[in-house]
Amino acid sequence: MTQRDVLVAGGKGASLGEMIHAGIPVPPGFVLTAQTFDHVLSSHGAKSEVAARCAQINIEDMNSVEQTSEILQGVIQGISISEEIAAEIYEAFDALHTDVVAVRSSATAEDGVTASWAGELETYLNTPRDQVIEHIKKCWASLFTPRALFYRCEKQLSANEISVAVVIQKMVQSEIAGVAFTVHPVTEDPDQMIIEAVFGLGEALVGGYVTPDSYIVSKKSCAILEIHTGMQKKKLVRGKQGNVWIDLDEEGGRQKLSKMDISTLAELCKKIESHYGFPCDIEWAYHNGRWYMTQSRPITTLKK
Structure with a gap:
């Protein structure tokens, strides 16, 4: 995975992969791709609802933004991840040989020169195995927080132009x-x-x-x-x-x-x-x- 894979791994995931290829020390981990997020949305019939509600946002009306955010975050956190995908996540987690990980959102429009999503999406540190699925869904949902929706509108990004991957890395307990x-x-x-x-x-x-x-x-x-x-x-x-x-x-x-x-x-x-x-x-x-x-x-x- 390299910096050319932003549409797959998001800006954060692609950059980390690029640094690994360049010999830069990076904590070991794996990426749950943006395509996985899109697949989960589609399989629950939620993709069209997300696009429609994002298109109706009135950025001048804070209540409109907050209401849309609440609805969409509820939709995302309410969907279930299939047993097949969950099994792959747990297998990759176990391969890291750690009891906790960092779970980081990685938007597909993130970290570009003209559209940096730094600070707009969520990160969950010291996540144990039994909470990793929950925190993945929270990372997905963070694509629709009020500030992320404002940022999306400010940068004129439509729902079809942005998705989110999730980077899961072995936690570094830094001194x-x-x-x-x-x-x-x-x-x-x-x-x-x-x-x-x-x-x-x-x-x-x-x-x-x-x-x-x-x-x-x-x-x-x-x-x-x-x-x-x-x-x-x-x-x-x-x-x-x-x-x-x-x-x-x-x-x-x-x-x-x-x-x-x-x-x-x-x-x-x-x-x-x-x-x-x-x-x-x-x-x-x-x-x-x-x-x-x-x-x-x-x-x-x-x-x-």
Whole structure:
């Protein structure tokens, strides 16, 4: 699977497959294709209803959007997955040799240069085997949340132009995680990349719940230009039942990555940008001395 497979695996799934082919470290996993979602919709006679209700949305009327969202999410979560498809999902899950996975939505219009769905669809971390089907259906349903419907209308995407795959990956219980932009997103300096880092799972940063460290690095030399240490008050980790927040005291004010780790990660991000040939917005995790890239997409906010 490569970046050419967006219509099959969605933007996230295709990008992860592309990175694997490029030798970038990515957590092992599998993709439930967009065609599976379309097949399940069609087999329950729901595809035409979805298209009709999406076509009738009045984006100027919030009640219209919310009502359509509630109906369509109910339709999606109410459908059943056949025993044959469920058996294939469980077989692939078991092949990962893990007790929990990350279940991530991957829209077929996602992560394009002109239409980034970042943050519009759902991700479910630390999902056990007995909840994976439920979370797959929630990922499907997230294609029809009010904000996703607004985004769809804003980008003028019809129901027939977008579908959703689901990426299921072995869960990385990161000690440190974060994001990286291979071009400075504010100054747009092409020789400066920014790395942000937090303790615990990266969802705490992506969701805007904590203040990260921020490191500015020269892309040419990978020399560190600036270090800003954030005061992180809590971290998100795996608990006995799902994810839990743990309060941090003085530990939260420590620098999250060493200078050597910052330079190592910068080199890895440079490799990703060089492979794709455009500035990248990257999500990463660090566990037991190993780096994992959990997402890469184009930076969509650059003006230059």
